[in-house]
Amino acid sequence: MTSTDLGADVAASSGAAMFIPGPATPYQGDIARYWDREARPVNLRLGDVDGLYHHHYGIGDVDHTALGDGDGCAYEKKLIAELHRLESAQAELLLDHLGPIERDDTLVDAGCGRGGSMVMAHQRFGCRVEGVTLSAKQADFANQRARELGIEDHVRARVCNMLGTPFETGRAAASWNNESSMYVDLEDLFAEHSRILTTGGRYVTITGCWNPRYGQPSKYVSQINAHFECNIHSRREYLRAMADHRLVPQAVIDLTPATLPYWELRATSSLVTGIEKAFINSYKDGSFQYLLIAADRV
Numbered sequence: 001m002t003s004t005d006l007g008a009d010v011a012a013s014s015g016a017a018m019f020i021p022g023p024a025t026p027y028q029g030d031i032a033r034y035w036d037r038e039a040r041p042v043n044l045r046l047g048d049v050d051g052l053y054h055h056h057y058g059i060g061d062v063d064h065t066a067l068g069d070g071d072g073c074a075y076e077k078k079l080i081a082e083l084h085r086l087e088s089a090q091a092e093l094l095l096d097h098l099g100p101i102e103r104d105d106t107l108v109d110a111g112c113g114r115g116g117s118m119v120m121a122h123q124r125f126g127c128r129v130e131g132v133t134l135s136a137k138q139a140d141f142a143n144q145r146a147r148e149l150g151i152e153d154h155v156r157a158r159v160c161n162m163l164g165t166p167f168e169t170g171r172a173a174a175s176w177n178n179e180s181s182m183y184v185d186l187e188d189l190f191a192e193h194s195r196i197l198t199t200g201g202r203y204v205t206i207t208g209c210w211n212p213r214y215g216q217p218s219k220y221v222s223q224i225n226a227h228f229e230c231n232i233h234s235r236r237e238y239l240r241a242m243a244d245h246r247l248v249p250q251a252v253i254d255l256t257p258a259t260l261p262y263w264e265l266r267a268t269s270s271l272v273t274g275i276e277k278a279f280i281n282s283y284k285d286g287s288f289q290y291l292l293i294a295a296d297r298v
């Protein structure tokens with residue numbers, strides 16, 4: 001599938017008689033193609049552990065007793081399970097910051113990937129979760145998982161630009177970006193979250209951002225940008241753009257020390273992708289930070 005068929009294919013596969021536009025920009029077309037083609041073992045084999053497929057990284061201490069020692073297949077299987085546990089722990093932390101959510105609430109996952117965080121949110125709160133991604137492959141994957149789990153009436157992914165969603169103004173109880181805000185302009189992004197959130201609603205992001213104290217994006221940050229075709233923003237840009245759009249930070253947590261064990265473990269595995277050193281070096285030299293920001297829509 002090409003990016004130009006993006007909208008038409010989704011309309012056809014869902015049987016919906018509606019026009020879904022293609023990517024808003026050539027860049028979004030590239031990102032749609034990137035995620036349509038993505039099939040890295042580090043993501044699929046981790047997801048296969050329990051059926052929650054993530055495209056984000058992990059936090060927390062490594063459980064060395066669960067890993068045991070040695071090498072070989074048995075060790076590799078335990079290592080995959082451990083990396084996956086840390087990635088799910090990351091999503092749990094994000095959900096912890098959504099605040100009280102009722103069963104009849106609707107949540108919005110902006111840049112939902114294969115839908116792992118959406119499933120976890122529904123399982124925790126029993127509510128509706130609407131996700132958007134540029135990739136038709138990802139949306140189909142997430143919707144297929146929701147059907148397999150029998151939760152398709154509550155969890156839905158669609159192909160849509162997070163900067164211009166079809167969601168009603170002021171209705172979402174909470175919304176988030178889990179490692180998906182580095183693909184968009186932050187002023188445009190927070191304008192849209194602010195529009196869809198109810199007053200008093202909660203916005204949460206977990207993101208990698210460059211540290212203004214370092215001065216400019218380091219060579220490692222540039223490597224990460226090139227690797228993923230993204231555009232990592234600075235911490236200052238996040239806080240400024242939130243302030244511009246009635247999003248008032250309630251918590252800003254530096255997760256850098258909490259994510260390093262994940263990267264150091266991943267760097268020893270057979271599933272390395274080549275980007276591990278850039279993350280480890282930039283977290284260690286202080287040029288890059290892994291941050292959670294939870295903000296109230298006022």
Ligand SMILES: C[S@@+](CC[C@H](N)C(=O)[O-])C[C@H]1O[C@@H](n2cnc3c(N)ncnc32)[C@H](O)[C@@H]1O
Binds near residue numbers: 179
């Ligand atoms: C690194 S993945 C994160 C996926 C998911 N949040 C997770 O934690 O597993 C980035 C996601 O952002 C999505 N994305 C990037 N730009 C987007 C845009 N303008 N509108 C909607 N989704 C976008 C991609 O399609 C992809 O699903």
Ligand SMILES: CC(C)=CCC/C(C)=C/COP(=O)(O)OP(=O)(O)O
Binds near residue numbers: 055182228
């Ligand atoms: C923190 C930053 C800068 C994130 C960039 C966005 C991104 C690609 C996240 C992980 O996706 P993935 O799970 O598909 O990547 P990988 O294949 O490396 O596990």
Ligand SMILES: [Mg+2]
Binds near residue numbers: 042043054055056057
């Ligand atoms: Mg991954």
